Amino acid sequence: MNKQFRIAQKTGLMFRDDEILPEDMNAWIQSQLQAASPALGLASSYADVAPWPDGLQPDLSRRAAMWRRYRDLEKQAREEKNGQETQAARQANRHENLTAKLDEHKFVQRNVYGADQVKLRFTAFWANHFTIGNTFDTGQMIGHAIDEGILAKFNGSFADLLYGITTHPGMLTYLDNVWSAGERSEQAKGCARKPDCQAGLNDNLGRELLELHTVSVAAGYTEEDINAAANVLAGWGIDFGEELPQMRKRAGGTNHWNVYKKRWAQPGSKKVMGQSIYAGRNGLRQLTDFLASHEATIDHISTKLCQHFVSDSPSTKQIEAVKLVWRESEGDLQLIHTKVLELAINSPDAKFIWPMTWLFQVVRLSGATYFKGWEDIHDYDDKLMNTKKVFEELGQSFWSSRQPNGYSDDKDEWMSAEMFERRVRFADAIYRNGKPRQSANEIMDRIGASQQTRALVASVGPSWRDRFIALMCSPELMGLDYV
């Protein structure tokens, strides 16, 4: 593969067939990394793609209001039970008030048409690192967390990113923190006197904050550290469906992000991995700052970044290079990302491409129109699948109910006959229904495909569809090398 496409495959989403190739790849990367993160909207100049309307990008308060409305109407509908009419009303309610489907579709549009492809790859990396599974009511918040909690934070530090996503209602809900109460909190003490009341600590987020989001088990923390972290987190977050007056009463505010309920908080200072943490609201920022700059965190995440972008098995030297930038820049994400990209470009290793990323690359390379515009979001037919189903079927979706460790960067996790069948079937579906503007041969010429790839494509015979499938499922386009 020629240089531009090799870089775009490893670090981006491939150049669309109508995109002009940049001459200076470093400048191309830097212009994306330095641009203020567009938190919302489509960065695209393609005439055939309508920009995503503002009306479909609700903020958290509106999302919460829509959630409450959804819940109330759903309750009404359940009580009514008059057959088809109710079914139609329930469907209308879902379309009008639930945001998950829209958000996932917007994410896809951006990945298919967005010009900031490198940034979108980092968005996927961090959205996966800080996984918010689709359980309870988090479906309503995942899209917001990805746009505002992750993508919007790339011009700042890892510490800001960590604090922002830890206090995002999506994370606080997903990892059961919203009603966790400090062991000696007013709430727990009050509850102890009532027969049907239960309040106390839930250590789920505290544990994953240490294990997955920051230092990892390699840091050797203890069960007491987890308990202390959970006590620092106690009080943070609120039920997304909480009415505004209730929210004011419990937490004094109306914004669902950054909600701290003093009554649920554990009084007194805490100690996490040897670090004293103050009592009160500011304790969490102190904890996340401590963890963000911890050597074990730097090691854990630098390794993960290298595994994701540089090589299936990165060298110690490569990992150390990222760690050095991290330390020297005090976690400046722009500089860390720049170093990771530099290593990815300089490494001769192929990097196995995630199914989700591969699908975007196939659509972009071929100029297929496989996903509908936002206008037709609730309207699909026998040929085109709805967006959510596409990614479920592929086995990789940020809107699925998955475990908090997210999708693996270990190639072996993605090697199975069924996984490979999905690649073949989607290449087929994209060819049949997406009407690619580019044939397999045109794509191979443009990207400078290897002799092996050309031989493979030639071997399958004259069918243009078979050639397209063979190209997209070639070792070169899947990012498999056999060293």
Place this chain on the structure above:
Amino acid sequence: MSKLTVGRRNILKAGAASLFLAGMPVTGFAKSKPPGSISVIILEGGMDGLAAMPPIGDPDLMRMRQSVTPDNYLALNDFFGLHPSLKFYAQLMASGHASAVHATAFPYTKRSHFEGQNLIEGGGLSPFSEKTGWLGRALDLSGVAGRSLSLDMPLILRGYHENDNFYPASIRGSKKPNADLLNMIAMGHQMDAAQLFTKLARKSEDSVQVPRDPASLAKYAGRAMAQTDGPVASVIRVSEFDSHSNQAESGNTNEGRLARQLSVVDDVIAGYRRGLGKAWNDAIILTLTEFGRTVAVNGTRGTDHGYGSVGLLAGGSLSNSGVITDWPGLSKKDQFEKRDLMATIDYRSVCAACIEKSLGLDHDLIAAKVFQQPELPRIFDQLFT
């Protein structure tokens, strides 16, 4: 469901492993089709054994766990009850085709899902030490194949190149690829990827329509295993056992998150039973989970990550039912690190006994080659006689 009476046996001392081999080849490799089949249901998230099979005879249970203990439990004997969601499993217990091992775990005490899941599938001496899984290695030793009912190839089955997976695609606007195309693509790949495309080419010839819920997949797996040339092992994953909050419903402890997931497990076992048909007689099915949960209920009507749990076993190769345990007790001093149910039986021994029964491998070989633990106690006789 009326009261069931099940004998309660205590396990023999760990070192008292018998050399009795129940008519199976004494050493080395199974020469032909092995004597039975083995299926593993992975319960992802850490299943609460104290709620699935509550020790109602333990005086500390209700003191510590009233809000998550089902009150409508089925009494197995004067000490153990069974969660009401496990209805089919209860019938099997009544007919001598199900057993349980309680207060058991893999030797992993650090309470991380992801380390724990890796260890119970890898079956090595520490998390992330293995590139293959214990069932994969056992099948490799026997030279017979297993199948996973999942999109991925789970670690537990890796290690034998004939193993495959099944999770039927449902993709609009695409057709099943033809075998020639897949074979050509396979030739363009190397090593494991080439093998996978070749398997796909073989598979493209049969068209099986199976719904993808775990119970239907279990039934399909049972049917496949019942065929003469079918797989002898299968793996199914049931997720969402990580019951940190609302584990049981407030006001109705028989319902809630855990009750729903246990019903899925019950349906999976029933699915296997239906699918296996006559092959049920030689089948063994066992559950596997990364850890149990805290003895005490947490602040959000759930339980946090713990240690010991229960393993559920079913299949015609069990000849009578029992709860096999060396019960540690639930009081604070009996708990592991003053919070979890202690594990007094190494669950690897249970897995080893199931391999011995189904694949006919010698225990010492399993201990050394599958679990890399030559000293692993043999508890075959407690389970299968």
